[in-house]
Amino acid sequence: MEKNKTGKYFKYAIGEIILVVIGILIALYLNNLNQQNTIQKQQENHLMLVKREMTSNINSLSVETAELTRIINATRDMLNVINSEVLLNDLTESNISMLLATNVSSDLFIQYENGALNQIIYSGGLKDIENDSIRGILASWESKINVVRLQEEQVNNVIEKIKNLMNKSGDIRIITEDLGLSKQFELDLSSTRGSNKNLIRLKEFENLLYELFLSGTALQEPTYSNFENEMHSLNELINQELSKK
Incomplete structure:
Protein backbone atom coordinates (compact mmCIF):
# COMPACT_ATOMS: atom_id res chain seq x y z
CA MET A 1 0.00 0.00 0.00
CA GLU A 2 2.87 2.37 0.84
CA LYS A 3 4.39 1.62 -2.56
CA ASN A 4 1.12 2.39 -4.34
CA LYS A 5 0.76 5.66 -2.40
CA THR A 6 4.36 6.60 -3.25
CA GLY A 7 3.73 5.91 -6.92
CA LYS A 8 0.67 8.16 -6.91
CA TYR A 9 2.61 10.93 -5.19
CA PHE A 10 5.41 10.55 -7.72
CA LYS A 11 3.00 10.82 -10.64
CA TYR A 12 1.36 13.82 -8.99
CA ALA A 13 4.76 15.49 -8.52
CA ILE A 14 5.68 14.83 -12.14
CA GLY A 15 2.39 16.37 -13.22
CA GLU A 16 3.00 19.41 -11.07
CA ILE A 17 6.48 19.85 -12.54
CA ILE A 18 5.09 19.60 -16.07
CA LEU A 19 2.43 22.21 -15.25
CA VAL A 20 5.07 24.53 -13.78
CA VAL A 21 7.30 24.11 -16.84
CA ILE A 22 4.35 24.78 -19.15
CA GLY A 23 3.48 27.85 -17.09
CA ILE A 24 7.05 29.12 -17.31
CA LEU A 25 7.13 28.55 -21.06
CA ILE A 26 3.83 30.40 -21.51
CA ALA A 27 5.10 33.26 -19.33
CA LEU A 28 8.33 33.46 -21.34
CA TYR A 29 6.35 33.43 -24.58
CA LEU A 30 4.03 36.20 -23.40
CA ASN A 31 6.96 38.23 -22.06
CA ASN A 32 8.81 37.85 -25.37
CA LEU A 33 5.65 38.83 -27.24
CA ASN A 34 5.26 41.92 -25.07
CA GLN A 35 8.90 42.85 -25.64
CA GLN A 36 8.46 42.46 -29.40
CA ASN A 37 5.33 44.63 -29.31
CA THR A 38 7.19 47.26 -27.26
CA ILE A 39 10.13 47.26 -29.68
CA GLN A 40 7.69 47.43 -32.59
CA LYS A 41 5.94 50.45 -31.11
CA GLN A 42 9.30 52.10 -30.37
CA GLN A 43 10.41 51.51 -33.95
CA GLU A 44 7.22 53.01 -35.36
CA ASN A 45 7.56 56.01 -33.04
CA HIS A 46 11.21 56.50 -34.05
CA LEU A 47 10.37 56.31 -37.74
CA MET A 48 7.46 58.75 -37.46
CA LEU A 49 9.62 61.26 -35.56
CA VAL A 50 12.40 61.03 -38.15
CA LYS A 51 9.90 61.42 -40.98
CA ARG A 52 8.41 64.51 -39.32
CA GLU A 53 11.87 66.05 -38.92
CA MET A 54 12.87 65.26 -42.50
CA THR A 55 9.67 66.82 -43.83
CA SER A 56 10.39 69.98 -41.84
CA ASN A 57 13.99 69.98 -43.10
CA ILE A 58 12.85 69.63 -46.71
CA ASN A 59 10.73 72.76 -46.25
CA SER A 60 13.67 74.63 -44.68
CA LEU A 61 15.92 73.54 -47.52
CA SER A 62 13.39 74.87 -50.03
CA VAL A 63 13.60 78.32 -48.39
CA GLU A 64 17.41 78.35 -48.49
CA THR A 65 17.46 77.07 -52.08
CA ALA A 66 15.26 79.99 -53.15
CA GLU A 67 17.57 82.42 -51.35
CA LEU A 68 20.63 80.81 -52.91
CA THR A 69 19.05 81.07 -56.36
CA ARG A 70 18.51 84.82 -55.86
CA ILE A 71 22.14 85.25 -54.83
CA ILE A 72 23.44 83.26 -57.81
CA ASN A 73 21.27 85.20 -60.26
CA ALA A 74 22.32 88.56 -58.80
CA THR A 75 25.97 87.51 -58.90
CA ARG A 76 25.66 86.40 -62.53
CA ASP A 77 24.02 89.72 -63.45
CA MET A 78 26.75 91.65 -61.68
CA LEU A 79 29.52 89.68 -63.39
CA ASN A 80 27.92 90.28 -66.80
CA VAL A 81 27.65 93.99 -66.09
CA ILE A 82 31.27 94.22 -64.95
CA ASN A 83 32.33 92.51 -68.16
CA SER A 84 30.70 95.22 -70.29
CA GLU A 85 31.74 98.84 -69.98
CA VAL A 86 28.57 99.91 -71.80
CA LEU A 87 26.33 98.06 -69.34
CA LEU A 88 28.36 99.33 -66.42
CA ASN A 89 28.02 102.95 -67.53
CA ASP A 90 24.29 102.56 -68.08
CA LEU A 91 23.75 100.89 -64.72
CA THR A 92 21.99 103.21 -62.27
CA GLU A 93 23.16 103.59 -58.69
CA SER A 94 19.85 102.13 -57.55
CA ASN A 95 20.43 99.02 -59.68
CA ILE A 96 23.90 98.63 -58.19
CA SER A 97 22.50 98.91 -54.67
CA MET A 98 19.89 96.24 -55.35
CA LEU A 99 22.47 93.83 -56.79
CA LEU A 100 24.90 94.40 -53.96
CA ALA A 101 22.21 93.97 -51.34
CA THR A 102 21.03 90.71 -52.90
CA ASN A 103 24.58 89.34 -52.88
CA VAL A 104 25.10 89.96 -49.17
CA SER A 105 21.55 90.12 -47.82
CA SER A 106 21.77 86.97 -45.71
CA ASP A 107 23.88 83.98 -44.83
CA LEU A 108 22.88 80.56 -46.10
CA PHE A 109 22.05 78.15 -43.31
CA ILE A 110 19.38 75.46 -43.33
CA GLN A 111 17.30 75.60 -40.14
CA TYR A 112 17.96 71.90 -39.70
CA GLU A 113 16.13 69.86 -37.06
CA ASN A 114 17.84 66.73 -35.75
CA GLY A 115 16.72 66.49 -32.13
CA ALA A 116 14.73 63.29 -32.58
CA LEU A 117 17.38 61.66 -34.74
CA ASN A 118 20.13 62.48 -32.25
CA GLN A 119 18.04 61.11 -29.41
CA ILE A 120 17.49 57.88 -31.32
CA ILE A 121 21.18 57.50 -32.12
CA TYR A 122 22.62 58.39 -28.72
CA SER A 123 20.01 56.42 -26.77
CA GLY A 124 20.78 53.26 -28.75
CA GLY A 125 17.42 53.38 -30.50
CA LEU A 126 18.94 52.48 -33.86
CA LYS A 127 18.97 48.83 -32.82
CA ASP A 128 15.15 48.95 -32.76
CA ILE A 129 15.05 49.79 -36.50
CA GLU A 130 14.55 46.47 -38.29
CA ASN A 131 15.01 47.78 -41.81
CA ASP A 132 18.73 47.53 -42.62
CA SER A 133 18.59 50.24 -45.29
CA ILE A 134 16.93 52.78 -42.99
CA ARG A 135 19.21 51.91 -40.08
CA GLY A 136 22.31 52.31 -42.25
CA ILE A 137 21.14 55.67 -43.63
CA LEU A 138 20.36 57.02 -40.16
CA ALA A 139 23.70 55.85 -38.80
CA SER A 140 25.56 57.83 -41.50
CA TRP A 141 23.21 60.83 -41.58
CA GLU A 142 25.42 63.11 -39.50
CA SER A 143 28.14 62.93 -42.15
CA LYS A 144 25.63 64.04 -44.79
CA ILE A 145 24.63 67.18 -42.91
CA ASN A 146 28.29 67.90 -42.19
CA VAL A 147 28.96 67.99 -45.95
CA VAL A 148 26.11 70.48 -46.40
CA ARG A 149 27.31 72.64 -43.51
CA LEU A 150 30.85 72.70 -44.90
CA GLN A 151 29.65 73.90 -48.31
CA GLU A 152 27.38 76.50 -46.70
CA GLU A 153 30.33 77.76 -44.67
CA GLN A 154 32.39 78.22 -47.83
CA VAL A 155 29.66 80.34 -49.42
CA LYS A 163 30.81 92.67 -46.96
CA ASN A 164 34.25 93.59 -45.65
CA LEU A 165 35.29 94.96 -49.05
CA MET A 166 32.06 96.96 -49.26
CA ASN A 167 32.76 98.46 -45.84
CA LYS A 168 36.31 99.28 -46.90
CA SER A 169 35.84 100.57 -50.46
CA GLY A 170 32.11 101.08 -50.92
CA ASP A 171 29.42 103.49 -49.81
CA ILE A 172 26.98 101.71 -47.49
CA ARG A 173 24.85 104.81 -47.01
CA ILE A 174 23.89 104.87 -50.68
CA ILE A 175 22.72 101.28 -50.47
CA THR A 176 20.61 101.92 -47.38
CA GLU A 177 19.04 104.96 -49.03
CA ASP A 178 18.26 103.11 -52.25
CA LEU A 179 16.67 100.26 -50.28
CA GLY A 180 14.51 102.70 -48.34
CA LEU A 181 16.16 101.86 -45.03
CA SER A 182 17.21 105.44 -44.30
CA LYS A 183 13.61 106.58 -44.43
CA GLN A 184 12.49 103.59 -42.38
CA PHE A 185 14.96 104.39 -39.61
CA GLU A 186 14.44 108.15 -39.91
CA LEU A 187 17.98 108.88 -41.11
CA ASP A 188 18.69 112.02 -43.12
CA LEU A 189 19.64 111.46 -46.73
CA SER A 190 23.25 112.04 -47.73
CA SER A 191 23.93 115.66 -48.69
CA THR A 192 26.56 114.54 -51.23
CA ARG A 193 25.51 111.36 -52.95
CA GLY A 194 28.43 109.14 -53.90
CA SER A 195 28.71 106.04 -56.07
CA ASN A 196 29.53 102.36 -55.76
CA LYS A 197 30.68 102.02 -59.36
CA ASN A 198 34.27 102.31 -58.25
CA LEU A 199 33.68 99.40 -55.91
CA ILE A 200 32.35 97.07 -58.58
CA ARG A 201 35.20 98.04 -60.91
CA LEU A 202 37.73 96.66 -58.44
CA LYS A 203 39.40 93.42 -59.56
CA GLU A 204 39.23 92.15 -55.99
CA PHE A 205 35.47 92.62 -56.04
CA GLU A 206 35.15 90.78 -59.36
CA ASN A 207 37.28 87.89 -58.05
CA LEU A 208 35.09 87.60 -54.98
CA LEU A 209 31.99 87.56 -57.16
CA TYR A 210 33.45 84.69 -59.19
CA GLU A 211 34.24 82.85 -55.96
CA LEU A 212 30.71 83.41 -54.72
CA PHE A 213 29.19 82.30 -58.01
CA LEU A 214 31.26 79.10 -58.18
CA SER A 215 30.79 78.12 -54.54
CA GLY A 216 27.10 79.03 -54.71
CA THR A 217 26.40 76.93 -57.77
CA ALA A 218 28.30 74.02 -56.18
CA LEU A 219 26.11 74.35 -53.08
CA GLN A 220 22.98 74.50 -55.19
CA GLU A 221 23.97 71.61 -57.45
CA PRO A 222 24.86 69.02 -56.35
CA THR A 223 24.97 69.62 -52.55
CA TYR A 224 21.48 71.00 -51.84
CA SER A 225 19.94 68.97 -54.65
CA ASN A 226 21.45 65.68 -53.46
CA PHE A 227 20.55 66.39 -49.86
CA GLU A 228 16.92 67.03 -50.80
CA ASN A 229 16.79 63.80 -52.81
CA GLU A 230 18.29 61.87 -49.89
CA MET A 231 15.67 63.23 -47.49
CA HIS A 232 12.85 62.37 -49.90
CA SER A 233 14.28 58.86 -50.37
CA LEU A 234 14.53 58.34 -46.62
CA ASN A 235 10.92 59.43 -46.12
CA GLU A 236 9.83 57.06 -48.89
CA LEU A 237 11.62 54.14 -47.20
CA ILE A 238 10.00 55.05 -43.90
CA ASN A 239 6.56 55.19 -45.55
CA GLN A 240 7.10 51.75 -47.03
CA GLU A 241 8.20 50.36 -43.66
CA LEU A 242 5.30 51.90 -41.76
CA SER A 243 2.81 50.56 -44.32
CA LYS A 244 3.86 47.01 -43.36
CA LYS A 245 2.83 47.49 -39.73
Whole structure:
Protein backbone atom coordinates (compact mmCIF):
# COMPACT_ATOMS: atom_id res chain seq x y z
CA MET A 1 0.00 0.00 0.00
CA GLU A 2 2.87 2.37 0.84
CA LYS A 3 4.39 1.62 -2.56
CA ASN A 4 1.12 2.39 -4.34
CA LYS A 5 0.76 5.66 -2.40
CA THR A 6 4.36 6.60 -3.25
CA GLY A 7 3.73 5.91 -6.92
CA LYS A 8 0.67 8.16 -6.91
CA TYR A 9 2.61 10.93 -5.19
CA PHE A 10 5.41 10.55 -7.72
CA LYS A 11 3.00 10.82 -10.64
CA TYR A 12 1.36 13.82 -8.99
CA ALA A 13 4.76 15.49 -8.52
CA ILE A 14 5.68 14.83 -12.14
CA GLY A 15 2.39 16.37 -13.22
CA GLU A 16 3.00 19.41 -11.07
CA ILE A 17 6.48 19.85 -12.54
CA ILE A 18 5.09 19.60 -16.07
CA LEU A 19 2.43 22.21 -15.25
CA VAL A 20 5.07 24.53 -13.78
CA VAL A 21 7.30 24.11 -16.84
CA ILE A 22 4.35 24.78 -19.15
CA GLY A 23 3.48 27.85 -17.09
CA ILE A 24 7.05 29.12 -17.31
CA LEU A 25 7.13 28.55 -21.06
CA ILE A 26 3.83 30.40 -21.51
CA ALA A 27 5.10 33.26 -19.33
CA LEU A 28 8.33 33.46 -21.34
CA TYR A 29 6.35 33.43 -24.58
CA LEU A 30 4.03 36.20 -23.40
CA ASN A 31 6.96 38.23 -22.06
CA ASN A 32 8.81 37.85 -25.37
CA LEU A 33 5.65 38.83 -27.24
CA ASN A 34 5.26 41.92 -25.07
CA GLN A 35 8.90 42.85 -25.64
CA GLN A 36 8.46 42.46 -29.40
CA ASN A 37 5.33 44.63 -29.31
CA THR A 38 7.19 47.26 -27.26
CA ILE A 39 10.13 47.26 -29.68
CA GLN A 40 7.69 47.43 -32.59
CA LYS A 41 5.94 50.45 -31.11
CA GLN A 42 9.30 52.10 -30.37
CA GLN A 43 10.41 51.51 -33.95
CA GLU A 44 7.22 53.01 -35.36
CA ASN A 45 7.56 56.01 -33.04
CA HIS A 46 11.21 56.50 -34.05
CA LEU A 47 10.37 56.31 -37.74
CA MET A 48 7.46 58.75 -37.46
CA LEU A 49 9.62 61.26 -35.56
CA VAL A 50 12.40 61.03 -38.15
CA LYS A 51 9.90 61.42 -40.98
CA ARG A 52 8.41 64.51 -39.32
CA GLU A 53 11.87 66.05 -38.92
CA MET A 54 12.87 65.26 -42.50
CA THR A 55 9.67 66.82 -43.83
CA SER A 56 10.39 69.98 -41.84
CA ASN A 57 13.99 69.98 -43.10
CA ILE A 58 12.85 69.63 -46.71
CA ASN A 59 10.73 72.76 -46.25
CA SER A 60 13.67 74.63 -44.68
CA LEU A 61 15.92 73.54 -47.52
CA SER A 62 13.39 74.87 -50.03
CA VAL A 63 13.60 78.32 -48.39
CA GLU A 64 17.41 78.35 -48.49
CA THR A 65 17.46 77.07 -52.08
CA ALA A 66 15.26 79.99 -53.15
CA GLU A 67 17.57 82.42 -51.35
CA LEU A 68 20.63 80.81 -52.91
CA THR A 69 19.05 81.07 -56.36
CA ARG A 70 18.51 84.82 -55.86
CA ILE A 71 22.14 85.25 -54.83
CA ILE A 72 23.44 83.26 -57.81
CA ASN A 73 21.27 85.20 -60.26
CA ALA A 74 22.32 88.56 -58.80
CA THR A 75 25.97 87.51 -58.90
CA ARG A 76 25.66 86.40 -62.53
CA ASP A 77 24.02 89.72 -63.45
CA MET A 78 26.75 91.65 -61.68
CA LEU A 79 29.52 89.68 -63.39
CA ASN A 80 27.92 90.28 -66.80
CA VAL A 81 27.65 93.99 -66.09
CA ILE A 82 31.27 94.22 -64.95
CA ASN A 83 32.33 92.51 -68.16
CA SER A 84 30.70 95.22 -70.29
CA GLU A 85 31.74 98.84 -69.98
CA VAL A 86 28.57 99.91 -71.80
CA LEU A 87 26.33 98.06 -69.34
CA LEU A 88 28.36 99.33 -66.42
CA ASN A 89 28.02 102.95 -67.53
CA ASP A 90 24.29 102.56 -68.08
CA LEU A 91 23.75 100.89 -64.72
CA THR A 92 21.99 103.21 -62.27
CA GLU A 93 23.16 103.59 -58.69
CA SER A 94 19.85 102.13 -57.55
CA ASN A 95 20.43 99.02 -59.68
CA ILE A 96 23.90 98.63 -58.19
CA SER A 97 22.50 98.91 -54.67
CA MET A 98 19.89 96.24 -55.35
CA LEU A 99 22.47 93.83 -56.79
CA LEU A 100 24.90 94.40 -53.96
CA ALA A 101 22.21 93.97 -51.34
CA THR A 102 21.03 90.71 -52.90
CA ASN A 103 24.58 89.34 -52.88
CA VAL A 104 25.10 89.96 -49.17
CA SER A 105 21.55 90.12 -47.82
CA SER A 106 21.77 86.97 -45.71
CA ASP A 107 23.88 83.98 -44.83
CA LEU A 108 22.88 80.56 -46.10
CA PHE A 109 22.05 78.15 -43.31
CA ILE A 110 19.38 75.46 -43.33
CA GLN A 111 17.30 75.60 -40.14
CA TYR A 112 17.96 71.90 -39.70
CA GLU A 113 16.13 69.86 -37.06
CA ASN A 114 17.84 66.73 -35.75
CA GLY A 115 16.72 66.49 -32.13
CA ALA A 116 14.73 63.29 -32.58
CA LEU A 117 17.38 61.66 -34.74
CA ASN A 118 20.13 62.48 -32.25
CA GLN A 119 18.04 61.11 -29.41
CA ILE A 120 17.49 57.88 -31.32
CA ILE A 121 21.18 57.50 -32.12
CA TYR A 122 22.62 58.39 -28.72
CA SER A 123 20.01 56.42 -26.77
CA GLY A 124 20.78 53.26 -28.75
CA GLY A 125 17.42 53.38 -30.50
CA LEU A 126 18.94 52.48 -33.86
CA LYS A 127 18.97 48.83 -32.82
CA ASP A 128 15.15 48.95 -32.76
CA ILE A 129 15.05 49.79 -36.50
CA GLU A 130 14.55 46.47 -38.29
CA ASN A 131 15.01 47.78 -41.81
CA ASP A 132 18.73 47.53 -42.62
CA SER A 133 18.59 50.24 -45.29
CA ILE A 134 16.93 52.78 -42.99
CA ARG A 135 19.21 51.91 -40.08
CA GLY A 136 22.31 52.31 -42.25
CA ILE A 137 21.14 55.67 -43.63
CA LEU A 138 20.36 57.02 -40.16
CA ALA A 139 23.70 55.85 -38.80
CA SER A 140 25.56 57.83 -41.50
CA TRP A 141 23.21 60.83 -41.58
CA GLU A 142 25.42 63.11 -39.50
CA SER A 143 28.14 62.93 -42.15
CA LYS A 144 25.63 64.04 -44.79
CA ILE A 145 24.63 67.18 -42.91
CA ASN A 146 28.29 67.90 -42.19
CA VAL A 147 28.96 67.99 -45.95
CA VAL A 148 26.11 70.48 -46.40
CA ARG A 149 27.31 72.64 -43.51
CA LEU A 150 30.85 72.70 -44.90
CA GLN A 151 29.65 73.90 -48.31
CA GLU A 152 27.38 76.50 -46.70
CA GLU A 153 30.33 77.76 -44.67
CA GLN A 154 32.39 78.22 -47.83
CA VAL A 155 29.66 80.34 -49.42
CA ASN A 156 29.11 82.37 -46.26
CA ASN A 157 32.84 83.04 -45.95
CA VAL A 158 32.85 84.60 -49.42
CA ILE A 159 29.78 86.69 -48.57
CA GLU A 160 31.62 87.93 -45.47
CA LYS A 161 34.63 88.89 -47.60
CA ILE A 162 32.37 90.89 -49.94
CA LYS A 163 30.81 92.67 -46.96
CA ASN A 164 34.25 93.59 -45.65
CA LEU A 165 35.29 94.96 -49.05
CA MET A 166 32.06 96.96 -49.26
CA ASN A 167 32.76 98.46 -45.84
CA LYS A 168 36.31 99.28 -46.90
CA SER A 169 35.84 100.57 -50.46
CA GLY A 170 32.11 101.08 -50.92
CA ASP A 171 29.42 103.49 -49.81
CA ILE A 172 26.98 101.71 -47.49
CA ARG A 173 24.85 104.81 -47.01
CA ILE A 174 23.89 104.87 -50.68
CA ILE A 175 22.72 101.28 -50.47
CA THR A 176 20.61 101.92 -47.38
CA GLU A 177 19.04 104.96 -49.03
CA ASP A 178 18.26 103.11 -52.25
CA LEU A 179 16.67 100.26 -50.28
CA GLY A 180 14.51 102.70 -48.34
CA LEU A 181 16.16 101.86 -45.03
CA SER A 182 17.21 105.44 -44.30
CA LYS A 183 13.61 106.58 -44.43
CA GLN A 184 12.49 103.59 -42.38
CA PHE A 185 14.96 104.39 -39.61
CA GLU A 186 14.44 108.15 -39.91
CA LEU A 187 17.98 108.88 -41.11
CA ASP A 188 18.69 112.02 -43.12
CA LEU A 189 19.64 111.46 -46.73
CA SER A 190 23.25 112.04 -47.73
CA SER A 191 23.93 115.66 -48.69
CA THR A 192 26.56 114.54 -51.23
CA ARG A 193 25.51 111.36 -52.95
CA GLY A 194 28.43 109.14 -53.90
CA SER A 195 28.71 106.04 -56.07
CA ASN A 196 29.53 102.36 -55.76
CA LYS A 197 30.68 102.02 -59.36
CA ASN A 198 34.27 102.31 -58.25
CA LEU A 199 33.68 99.40 -55.91
CA ILE A 200 32.35 97.07 -58.58
CA ARG A 201 35.20 98.04 -60.91
CA LEU A 202 37.73 96.66 -58.44
CA LYS A 203 39.40 93.42 -59.56
CA GLU A 204 39.23 92.15 -55.99
CA PHE A 205 35.47 92.62 -56.04
CA GLU A 206 35.15 90.78 -59.36
CA ASN A 207 37.28 87.89 -58.05
CA LEU A 208 35.09 87.60 -54.98
CA LEU A 209 31.99 87.56 -57.16
CA TYR A 210 33.45 84.69 -59.19
CA GLU A 211 34.24 82.85 -55.96
CA LEU A 212 30.71 83.41 -54.72
CA PHE A 213 29.19 82.30 -58.01
CA LEU A 214 31.26 79.10 -58.18
CA SER A 215 30.79 78.12 -54.54
CA GLY A 216 27.10 79.03 -54.71
CA THR A 217 26.40 76.93 -57.77
CA ALA A 218 28.30 74.02 -56.18
CA LEU A 219 26.11 74.35 -53.08
CA GLN A 220 22.98 74.50 -55.19
CA GLU A 221 23.97 71.61 -57.45
CA PRO A 222 24.86 69.02 -56.35
CA THR A 223 24.97 69.62 -52.55
CA TYR A 224 21.48 71.00 -51.84
CA SER A 225 19.94 68.97 -54.65
CA ASN A 226 21.45 65.68 -53.46
CA PHE A 227 20.55 66.39 -49.86
CA GLU A 228 16.92 67.03 -50.80
CA ASN A 229 16.79 63.80 -52.81
CA GLU A 230 18.29 61.87 -49.89
CA MET A 231 15.67 63.23 -47.49
CA HIS A 232 12.85 62.37 -49.90
CA SER A 233 14.28 58.86 -50.37
CA LEU A 234 14.53 58.34 -46.62
CA ASN A 235 10.92 59.43 -46.12
CA GLU A 236 9.83 57.06 -48.89
CA LEU A 237 11.62 54.14 -47.20
CA ILE A 238 10.00 55.05 -43.90
CA ASN A 239 6.56 55.19 -45.55
CA GLN A 240 7.10 51.75 -47.03
CA GLU A 241 8.20 50.36 -43.66
CA LEU A 242 5.30 51.90 -41.76
CA SER A 243 2.81 50.56 -44.32
CA LYS A 244 3.86 47.01 -43.36
CA LYS A 245 2.83 47.49 -39.73
